[in-house]
Amino acid sequence: MSCPHCQPGDSRTATIVDSPTVLLVGNPNVGKSTLFNRLTRAKQEVRNAPGTTVELSTGGWSIDGSSVTVIDSPGTYSLLARSADEKFVTDLLTGGVAEYSPDLVVAVLDAAALSRSLYLLGQLSKAGHPVVVALSMVDVARGENAEVDAKTMSAILGVPVVEINPRNGEGLDELTDAIRTGLQVKPRIIGPDAKACTCVEGGECCELSTTPPSDAATLAEILADADDVFTWVEVVSSRVGGERPRVETTFSDRADRILLHPIAGIAVLLGVLWTLFELTTSVVAPIMEWTEGFVGGPVTSVANGLMGAVGLGGTWVESLLLDGVLAGMGVVLSFVPLMFIMFFALALLEDSGYLARAALLADRLMRAIGLDGRAVLPLIVGFGCNVPALAATKGLPNSAHRTVTALLIPLTSCAARLTVYILIAATFFPNHAGTVVFGMYLGSVLLVIAGGLLLKVIFKDESVEDPLLLVLPAYQKPRVLTVATSAARRAYAFLKGAGVTIVVMLTLMWGLMAIPVSGEHEIGDVPVTDSLYAEIAETVAPVFAPAGFDDWHASAALMTGFVAKETVVAALSQSYQVDEPAENSYEDAEGSDLGARMRADFDRTSGGHGGAAALAFLAFILAYTPCVATIAEQRRLLGWKMTAGAFIGQLVLAWLLAVAVFQIGALL
Structure with missing residues (x-):
């Protein structure tokens, strides 16, 4: 037959x-x-x-x-x-x-x-x-x-x-x-x-x-x-x-005696996590600055010349192109090397066989918030930068874990927030600035834990409670070319998927700052105090009265913080029309004109409890949406509906946290 x-x-x-x-x-x-x-x-x-x-x-x-x-x-x-x-x-x-x-x-x-x-x-x-x-x-x-x-x-x-x-x-x-x-x-x-x-x-x-x-x-x-x-x-x-x-006994067996050891293995894991953190801060930061500077320098100069050649120099069209669209492209392109390097590092760990071991070592800790050990890498990366951390969630094989981790990452205190912490801490708490900054990072960890426990209840996926089932592959020599190709493909996916969202939102921000409200200035040539941006900030300011900082300078800075947290200090300097203090300097921040004016305004709006209002402002900075790039990446991973819900949830959480901090602080 x-x-x-x-x-x-x-x-x-x-x-x-x-x-x-x-x-x-x-x-x-x-x-x-x-x-x-x-x-x-x-x-x-x-x-x-x-x-x-x-x-x-x-x-x-x-x-x-x-x-x-x-x-x-x-x-x-x-x-x-x-x-x-x-x-x-x-x-x-x-x-x-x-x-x-x-x-x-x-x-x-x-x-x-x-x-x-x-x-x-x-x-x-x-x-x-x-x-x-x-x-x-x-x-x-x-x-x-x-x-x-x-x-x-x-x-x-x-x-x-x-x-x-x-x-x-x-x-x-x-x-x-x-x-x-x-x-x-x-x-x-x-x-x-x-x-x-x-x-x-x-x-x-x-x-x-x-x-x-x-x-x-x-x-x-x-x-x-x-x-x-x-x-x-x-x-x-x-x-x-x-x-x-x-x-x-194989090489993998011998290596695992060290890498899975409860003491030596944890030490190696901490070293790996520290390396990933450094990649998103010290190593990649100069590359990001150079990329954004290249767009803001030579590319902008060429575009400026072309605008002049076609008779649009000095017009609002030139301002829209240079300060809106081109600036947005600079932000997008600055993230590409960061995304590539992070994807490359994670792919090397996976291809070598170590990623599964890292997940196994971190599993017991992550179980406390309804995740498994594989979620530890994206969360740690988030303390360097939220955007590559979100992208790293794609490596999690369980969709419920991916969603929960992507919602928790914005609560990790990225490096961009540090500049704001230093300014506020040095201005209001000069003798305890370091303690305040440490407290913000501790608060971030507590928010992640609390958020994880809440999301564990909301996302009732049966598999979330399952024990971690992992196959520990044999250690292998990573294929650098293949890994690089994969990392480049994923970085391009970010560029294509999130880039448009970032450019559009930054262009909208330009519109707010370029449109006058009094009619005394032209579009694109408006002092900040006469812009639609300041008008909206003035309207929004009373919302923060229960938190002690009912002042348009503060609300305007928070609005700018949606673009990127590192711009908050620049926005405050611009709205107060004073020079920006030296970056990451406690001493300069304390004695600057900006610091003096902020102390005066926060004392006035808080009824004499400026320190409590400053802590409330920091709490809001910690908890609300990190930046437009984070929103764009969340949208790419989770879709608009869930991203919008997360955006609103973060704002509500930040407001409630700020109000609680101020009300309690004012009583002490």
Whole structure:
């Protein structure tokens, strides 16, 4: 009896029609995303799946001139969905996401952890899709004396099994042939519910599964009894090899004795976190300043000359272009090197195998706020800069954790706020300025903890309470070129996704400062006191009366703080029309004209409790939206609806915190 799913035919005669879709499915950390990058290269799009916060990567691939859509699904250990990511994978396989319904599934299995991968494959067989198996980590399995017989596995499963190494491209030609053939002949897995028989050349053909389930609920019902799957996994594993007992100690074993040690491991982790923090502050800051200075200097000079050449010099059009659009572009471009370097650093940690160890070490601490250890890196990065910290949440495999972490990051006190802390602390508390600044960072940590506990209740995702399940991959030498390419692609995604939002919002800010309210000045040539910006600040100021700083200078500075926190000091100097004190200097801030005028105004508006009002002002600076770039990145990750909710929530939190600080402080 012939067995078409055992012998798919000659790949050279297969043809592909109707722009098919290929879905990559596999456990986390099996090389699935690396394979996706190899196949699609630059033709990729990363976005949230429809109606979810689950990240979906799609890309274009060409086989013999035919266009193929490749989808990189979230990593999953089971089709019994508990998290939103796992549910989305199940929906993809059962028709719940019609626009991404796959014509062929490429199951990426880990040869070094075969039983775990086969469990998912056994479940996958019940979904009924045509399948091709890509066997990764073959070199790791071979090094552990656990080599898998791919030819025998193919005969047992009834589908093509191809050994690949997506890190260097080995086996991709053979995989392409298998996919080309699979799209034509639709090979099906001989899974746990097939009749017992041997599917080899010339042998009896095994019957396949019954009609595939039509929805995720039906599939879950079918998979509820897993005994047949476990039995099938044991049978297949015993016949194809893999996971043999290992007697020798590997390099990974020796390294983990140090890196997972409760004392030495924590010390190394703290060193890694400190390095990431330094990257977002000391290392990248000069590059960001140079980039923004280049746009504000030579580029602006050229644009200024062009405006003059076409007769628009000195007009509001020139001001709009230079002080609005071009200034916004300078801010956007200044973030690109920061994003690239941060993505590069995180990708190196992941590619080397250390990222999973860091998550394991930090897990107990992060569990207290409803997250797992993998969230510690983005939160620590947030104390350097919130924007790359938000971008780093994309590395979290659980969508609920990604959302919660992205909402908590703005509460981490980024380095840009430090300038404001120093000015206010030195002006109002010259003998205790350092203590005040330390208190702001301590307050930031407490806000993150409180926010995490609250969001833990709001986002009642069952998987949030699950124990951390991690595969500790073998340590490997990072592929610098591949990592750099991936980092550049993600930095470009930030530039394209968040750049427009930043430029538009900064241009709107220019409009507020460029439009006069008295009619005595021209657009674009307006003193700050006569601008729409000052008028709005004057209108908003009474809102802060319960917090003790009912003054338009303070509210105007807070408005400017939406652009970037480091501009608050400059905004105060501009509104008071005095020179800005030296940056990061306690002494200069205390004795400056700006400091004296602020003390006078805060004492007046607070009824003689200027110190309490100053602390309330700092509390508001700490808790409200960090900057326009943060809003843009949140919008890119979470969508406008959730970003708007977070924006309003942060404002309410900041106001309540400021009022509480002032009212309590005024009583002391």
